[in-house]
Amino acid sequence: MGCSGCRFRVNFGKALSKVSVFFTMVLIFTYFFYCLTGFCDSAPRAAYRQQTSDLDYDILDDLRPPRRLFPDAPFQRNRTGSADAPAEPSQNTLDSEKETAKSNGIPVSNTFGTKRFPQAIIIGVKKGGTRALLEFLRIHPDVRAFGAEPHFFDRFYDKGLEWYRNLMPRTLDGQITMEKTPSYFVTKEAPSRICTMNCQTKLIVVVRDPVTRAVSDYTQTLSKNPGLPSFQSLALKNSSTGLIDTTWSAVRIGLYAKHLENWLQYFPLSHFLFVSGERLVSDPAGEMGRVQDFLGLKRVVSDKHFYFNQTKGFPCLKKPEGSSRPRCLGKSKGRPHPQIPSEVLQRLRDFYRPFNHRFYQMSGQDFGWD
Numbered sequence: 001m002g003c004s005g006c007r008f009r010v011n012f013g014k015a016l017s018k019v020s021v022f023f024t025m026v027l028i029f030t031y032f033f034y035c036l037t038g039f040c041d042s043a044p045r046a047a048y049r050q051q052t053s054d055l056d057y058d059i060l061d062d063l064r065p066p067r068r069l070f071p072d073a074p075f076q077r078n079r080t081g082s083a084d085a086p087a088e089p090s091q092n093t094l095d096s097e098k099e100t101a102k103s104n105g106i107p108v109s110n111t112f113g114t115k116r117f118p119q120a121i122i123i124g125v126k127k128g129g130t131r132a133l134l135e136f137l138r139i140h141p142d143v144r145a146f147g148a149e150p151h152f153f154d155r156f157y158d159k160g161l162e163w164y165r166n167l168m169p170r171t172l173d174g175q176i177t178m179e180k181t182p183s184y185f186v187t188k189e190a191p192s193r194i195c196t197m198n199c200q201t202k203l204i205v206v207v208r209d210p211v212t213r214a215v216s217d218y219t220q221t222l223s224k225n226p227g228l229p230s231f232q233s234l235a236l237k238n239s240s241t242g243l244i245d246t247t248w249s250a251v252r253i254g255l256y257a258k259h260l261e262n263w264l265q266y267f268p269l270s271h272f273l274f275v276s277g278e279r280l281v282s283d284p285a286g287e288m289g290r291v292q293d294f295l296g297l298k299r300v301v302s303d304k305h306f307y308f309n310q311t312k313g314f315p316c317l318k319k320p321e322g323s324s325r326p327r328c329l330g331k332s333k334g335r336p337h338p339q340i341p342s343e344v345l346q347r348l349r350d351f352y353r354p355f356n357h358r359f360y361q362m363s364g365q366d367f368g369w370d
């Protein structure tokens with residue numbers, strides 16, 4: 001009787017130790033799993049991840065939930081109700097700043113390279129194809145780009161140049177740091193501010209037929225605000241006279257010659273590369289060849305990186321940065337446009353013609369929009 005009690009206690013003890021070994025193993029596995037997925041690191045790892053691949057998922061992969069560093073800040077409304085005027089930094093921006101500030105105690109694995117000011121910036125134009133260009137450039141091993149739009153030279157200039165530099169990904173010697181913020185092209189102060197940072201900065205402008213650009217811009221605003229008035233009521237001052245309303249930002253942004261004039265007061269023409277938004281779609285590799293030459297890069301990004309996705313109706317990447325599977329840009333890029341009355345489009349085309357011709361003269365390139 002006593003002996004069977006002993007056996008029971010021994011078996012119970014063995015079972016208990018097996019259970020505790022099992023739980024210890026579970027704990028160790030859980031810990032390693034968390035470490036592998038990056039959760040056991042402190043903030044700097046998060047900051048590093050943002051800089052390297054944050055918007056790859058956001059922009060390129062429709063299946064994943066949005067995860068922006070600067071989610072769209074609250075927009076100020078202009079008279080038309082369009083939501084494209086700059087706004088104050090959002091709480092999310094402030095959060096991202098805190099993360100950037102914490103990244104001073106960077107772990108060894110994240111200290112390779114130096115955070116530098118961008119040597120090249122995609123300054124415009126809104127809805128020109130700027131995201132496509134940046135994502136295509138990021139395939140290049142010598143290009144490191146900040147994923148989100150920092151809006152430093154228009155909205156956040158008062159945060160200072162060090163704040164801006166801190167946003168940038170680390171680069172090794174020979175690598176180029178880049179960012180894209182399409183609103184810089186139409187921001188009066190942007191050229192002088194960029195020149196204050198570095199007058200040697202290379203400036204890339206993706207331009208697109210201003211009429212299609214205006215419709216694309218309107219489509220974006222409409223997607224955020226379904227109650228928006230019709231395109232024609234915003235584009236025309238008065239439907240009977242057919243006069244174009246140049247106070248509407250969707251129209252004003254397309255006056256490329258006017259905006260370029262402002263930039264040419266600070267930068268010589270040789271500092272600019274004008275990329276055709278149309279050719280970026282019809283011949284992405286050809287256009288990327290020009291961009292790589294302008295940036296002094298080896299022509300690495302070529303036609304082998306692209307395929308035309310019939311469903312999307314746009315070129316997509318066979319292998320974007322940090323991924324082994326093909327990806328297209330997100331749903332907000334390449335979306336269908338609403339039908340606009342042909343006479344309104346024709347009126348806009350006539351309106352833009354002299355500005356387009358002036359822009360062709362200034363840039364030395366004919367984009368064939370007429």
Ligand SMILES: Nc1ncnc2c1ncn2[C@@H]1O[C@H](COP(=O)(O)OS(=O)(=O)O)[C@@H](OP(=O)(O)O)[C@H]1O
Nearest residue numbers: 126127128129130131132216314315329333334335
């Ligand atoms: N490869 C590829 N895939 C999808 N979309 C492409 C591509 N290349 C250029 N485009 C065109 O890019 C337009 C959006 O321009 P941006 O990225 O400059 O827009 S934004 O200013 O950043 O909102 C977007 O405008 P919409 O067609 O009006 O959506 C596209 O026409």
